[in-house]
Amino acid sequence: VKTTVEEILARCIEDIKAGRAGLEECLGRYPSMRGELEPLLRVAMDVRQPADVRPSDAFKVRARVNLIEHIHAGQAGKRAPGPVPGGRVAQGWFTGWARAAAVAIAVILLITAGGTGTAYASQSSLPGDTLYPVKLGTEELQRVVTFDDAAEVELELKFAAVRLDELNEIVTTPEDQATRGGIGCAGIFPMAIIGVGLSGPGESYAARPDRIAEAIAGYQRNLSLAIAKAEQVPDGEASLERVALAILGHLQRLDAIEDAAPESDRQAIVNSKGIAIDGHITAVQNLAKVDPVRAAEINLQAIQGRLDRATAEAAKGNGQGVESALQQYEELRRFSGRISAAARTAGRDTKAIDELNARATTGQLESLGKIYGNAPQETKNSVEQAMGVTVEQHGQAVQGLQQQGAQGDIPTEPPLPGGIPDDVKKNIQGPGSGGGSGGGRR
Amino acid sequence: LQEPDTIEKSREIEDLLDRAINGDGNAFGRLYDMHVDRVYRHIGYRVSDHADAEDLTQQVFIKAWQAMGRYRRTAVPFPGWLIKISHNTVIDYYRSRKPETHIDLDFVDTKTDRNPERMAEAQFERERIRLGIRQLHNDQQQVITMRLIDDFSFADIAASLGKSEGAVRVILHRGLVKLKAILDRGQR
Numbered sequence: 001v002k003t004t005v006e007e008i009l010a011r012c013i014e015d016i017k018a019g020r021a022g023l024e025e026c027l028g029r030y031p032s033m034r035g036e037l038e039p040l041l042r043v044a045m046d047v048r049q050p051a052d053v054r055p056s057d058a059f060k061v062r063a064r065v066n067l068i069e070h071i072h073a074g075q076a077g078k079r080a081p082g083p084v085p086g087g088r089v090a091q092g093w094f095t096g097w098a099r100a101a102a103v104a105i106a107v108i109l110l111i112t113a114g115g116t117g118t119a120y121a122s123q124s125s126l127p128g129d130t131l132y133p134v135k136l137g138t139e140e141l142q143r144v145v146t147f148d149d150a151a152e153v154e155l156e157l158k159f160a161a162v163r164l165d166e167l168n169e170i171v172t173t174p175e176d177q178a179t180r181g182g183i184g185c186a187g188i189f190p191m192a193i194i195g196v197g198l199s200g201p202g203e204s205y206a207a208r209p210d211r212i213a214e215a216i217a218g219y220q221r222n223l224s225l226a227i228a229k230a231e232q233v234p235d236g237e238a239s240l241e242r243v244a245l246a247i248l249g250h251l252q253r254l255d256a257i258e259d260a261a262p263e264s265d266r267q268a269i270v271n272s273k274g275i276a277i278d279g280h281i282t283a284v285q286n287l288a289k290v291d292p293v294r295a296a297e298i299n300l301q302a303i304q305g306r307l308d309r310a311t312a313e314a315a316k317g318n319g320q321g322v323e324s325a326l327q328q329y330e331e332l333r334r335f336s337g338r339i340s341a342a343a344r345t346a347g348r349d350t351k352a353i354d355e356l357n358a359r360a361t362t363g364q365l366e367s368l369g370k371i372y373g374n375a376p377q378e379t380k381n382s383v384e385q386a387m388g389v390t391v392e393q394h395g396q397a398v399q400g401l402q403q404q405g406a407q408g409d410i411p412t413e414p415p416l417p418g419g420i421p422d423d424v425k426k427n428i429q430g431p432g433s434g435g436g437s438g439g440g441r442r
Numbered sequence: 443l444q445e446p447d448t449i450e451k452s453r454e455i456e457d458l459l460d461r462a463i464n465g466d467g468n469a470f471g472r473l474y475d476m477h478v479d480r481v482y483r484h485i486g487y488r489v490s491d492h493a494d495a496e497d498l499t500q501q502v503f504i505k506a507w508q509a510m511g512r513y514r515r516t517a518v519p520f521p522g523w524l525i526k527i528s529h530n531t532v533i534d535y536y537r538s539r540k541p542e543t544h545i546d547l548d549f550v551d552t553k554t555d556r557n558p559e560r561m562a563e564a565q566f567e568r569e570r571i572r573l574g575i576r577q578l579h580n581d582q583q584q585v586i587t588m589r590l591i592d593d594f595s596f597a598d599i600a601a602s603l604g605k606s607e608g609a610v611r612v613i614l615h616r617g618l619v620k621l622k623a624i625l626d627r628g629q630r
Contacts, residue, residue, distance in 0.1 A: 006608075006615040010596060013589065013614075040618045043625065047571055047590040053486040055499065060478055063500045067474055070504055071467035220468060278468040282475075338454070 005036060012037065013044050061228050068224040072217055126166050127214035128207075136218075149233040156226035157246045163219035164253050170211050171261035171269070212265060216272045223247070223279040231286055237294070240287040244298045247280045248305060255309055258321075270324050277302075277328055281335055285342070292343040296353040299339060300360050303332045307367045310386075314374035322371060322379045326386045333364075333389050337396050344400070354400035361394040361414045369417025380424075387416070387428045459515050462507075470510065474503050477521060480592060481528050487591050488532045488572065498535055502528045522602025525592055529584050536576065574624040582617030585610055 008030055015021040023041055027034050055063075122131035122138065139159055146152050226246075230239035251273060258269040280302055288295035306329040313321030340353045365387060372383040394414045401407045416425050455476070461469035481502050486495040505527050506513075513523060575583055584603065588594040600607045 004611075006611040009615050009618070010611040014596075017590075017593070039622055040615070043618050043622045044590055046567070047575070047586060047621075053483050054479055055482040055486075055496065059482075059496050059499075060475075063478065063496070063503070064471060064474055066500060067503050067507065068467060068471055071470065071507060224468065224471060274466075275468055278466075278472070282468075282472060334453075 005033060008033060009037060009040055009044075012041055016041070016045065061232050065225060065228045068221060068228075072221045126170055126211060127218070128211040149229050149236070150239050152229040153226050153233065153239045153243060156222045156229060157243065160219055160222035160226060160246070160250065161253075163215050163222060164250060164257065167212065167215040167219070167269070167272070168253075168257045168260070170208065170215060171257060171265045175208065208265075209268070212268045216268060216275065219250075219272060220275045220279075223250075223275065227279060227283050227286070230283065237287060237290050240283050240290075241294060241298065244280060244283040244287060244295075247276050247283065248298070248302055250276045251280075251302070251305055273324075273328065277331060280332075284335070284339070288339045288342055289346070292339055292348060292350070293352045293356070296336060296339050296356050299332060299336055300356060303329060303336070303360070303364070306332060307364060307371075310371050311367060311374075314371045314379075317374075317376055319376040319379040322375050323382050326371075326382050330386055330389045333386075333393050337393050340397065340400055349404075350400055351404050351406045354397040354404075355406070355408075355410070358394055358397035358401060358410045361390055361397075364390050365414055366417050369419055372417075373419050384424055384428060387420075390414075391416075391428055455520070456515070459513075459520060462510050463513060463515075465511070467507075470507055473520070477524055478503070480521060481524055484525055484528045484587060484592050485532060487587065488576070489535060490569065490572070494535065498528070498531050502531050505531065518602050518604075519598050522588070522594060522598050525588055525594070526584070526602055529580075529587070533580065570625065571621075574621050577624050578617050578620055581613050582620065585613045586617045586621070589614060 012021070012026040012030075015026060016023060023038075023045065026041065027038055030037060122134035125131040125135050142155060143152070146155055223243075226243050227240075230236050230243050233239040254269055254273045254276060258266055258273075261269055280299075284295045284299050284302075287298070306325050310322050310325035310329060313325055336357045340350050340357065343350045343353055368383055368387050368390065372380060372387075375383055391414060395412075398407060398410060398412055401410060413429065416428060420428075455473075458469045458473050462473055478499065482495060482499045485498045485502070486492075489495050489498065502524065506524055509527070513520070518526075575586060578586065581603070585599060588599045588602070589596070594602070596607045596610050600610045603610065605613075
């Protein structure tokens with residue numbers, strides 16, 4: 001088969017770019033084509049990326065925050081229900097002129113005697129309430145007057161906790177009591193500017209699922225901003241750690257909210273735990289760049305939290321609760337391996353991380369054994385899979401330790417808990433056990 | 443065989459893509475973290491203004507988010523898809539502006555060479571090539587930048603552009619022939 005000049009040119013470019021050959025060496029391989037190839041290869045070599053064209057960290061953070069804001073603004077728009085008879089629904093995430101108007105209104109309210117009362121009253125409002133945009137406006141004001149990155153992180157974490165309080169209140173208020181007596185705001189002219197319905201109390205409320213979605217979207221936004229700000233703090237390990245630890249608290253809070261919520265609202269709460277876990281992974285990943293051991297420790301705390309949740313759900317006989325907690329467990333357990341891998345790639349000593357991960361295995365398997373014993377029959381397969389992931393990740397940690405000659409007394413094969421049938425044990429310890437039966441839950 | 447770390451990483455990316463396609467903004471935020479440097483580099487090479495490069499990079503991710511529901515990961519690799527959006531964004535940018543000829547020294551490589559004369563020379567040469575690339579056909583611009591600037595493999599370029607690898611090699615060859623002619627013309 002005749003090789004075309006296009007193929008030869010492509011091959012030479014590949015070899016030169018990969019450092020497998022120099023220009024002369026390549027030309028030497030095809031002497032009859034030298035005249036045609038050489039000028040083209042020289043042009044190709046001139047088209048190269050200058051080393052310093054890279055975005056600044058400040059730009060990346062700024063652009064990320066803008067992107068997340070854009071996403072939230074769009075999602076709030078998508079969730080907007082149709083027009084409510086007698087008035088429009090207050091939207092939680094408002095951007096551009098609407099947000100500016102809300103801040104302006106908050107300022108007006110704060111500097112007038114009656115307004116101070118309204119702004120104060122807005123603090124107890126919930127997503128979908130008439131005064132909720134004023135509450136967000138007062139938060140925006142606080143952002144405007146906060147100049148220190150670390151303080152901004154704290155502020156966003158405070159707002160994220162407020163979103164969880166709102167979520168709790170929405171889901172724990174019985175449907176028939178959800179239409180509360182409106183906080184009097186008729187006559188506050190500027191409210192019309194931001195599109196808040198001014199009709200009678202009760203008419204401007206959004207549907208319950210939309211209010212829940214709005215609180216969750218707000219939580220996600222506050223969390224993203226907290227993480228983005230923490231990345232901006234010079235030597236920001238403390239801020240990243242602060243965010244990661246706060247999220248551990250959020251997960252526990254969300255567990256409690258889920259327990260108190262009616263069945264119809266639970267899936268939304270489970271989804272918000274997914275958001276918290278994503279936030280945890282992002283914050284811990286960033287922390288791992290500067291302090292991988294601390295990152296691994298915090299991740300192990302998060303893992304234990306999910307195991308505790310699965311244990312509690314198994315004791316209640318709630319198979320769905322066990323499944324979702326184990327799904328989160330697996331994600332975090334795999335993430336442990338990634339912390340170690342990233343540290344290794346960065347040329348750091350991973351001994352302490354691998355040891356932490358490997359030593360945690362026995363306790364984790366014991367907990368999973370108990371869950372297996374209590375879990376409803378249809379959930380046992382998920383527990384088996386979680387054990388598989390644990391064994392697989394243990395294997396990776398041990399491999400890391402072996403490469404550093406530091407396995408010590410850590411067993412290569414972790415002991416599986418009693419009470420597990422032999423065929424299940426075989427499955428768990430089999431090759432590629434963690435992802436073998438489909439690569440994890442999807 | 444892939445290394446376990448690589449398998450884990452690609453599993454993570456698949457998972458993020460699935461979630462972003464289903465409207466998960468946080469997952470998309472993480473995809474942004476992974477790809478922003480590459481997108482910026484692609485755009486930074488093709489526009490001469492630093493602030494414009496930042497602005498266009500933001501636009502690319504917003505467009506990508508808006509189109510995410512239509513993205514099919516089996517058809518096009520995600521980085522290639524992003525670069526395709528970047529390419530179209532740069533084309534739109536040039537369509538909406540007057541032809542420019544100035545050289546922006548923002549992108550001068552100050553780390554490797556601090557000799558002002560050589561810096562200016564290198565920058566001038568780079569600018570000349572950049573302007574030359576802009577005179578090529580769309581597909582030639584895309585293939586040349588994806589292979590020579592962004593370091594995509596021929597297979598990935600082919601998948602991203604919906605062409606065969608052979609066709610991509612032909613486009614690269616023709617593009618380089620034309621670019622050489624443009625650069626020679628400029629020197630005369």
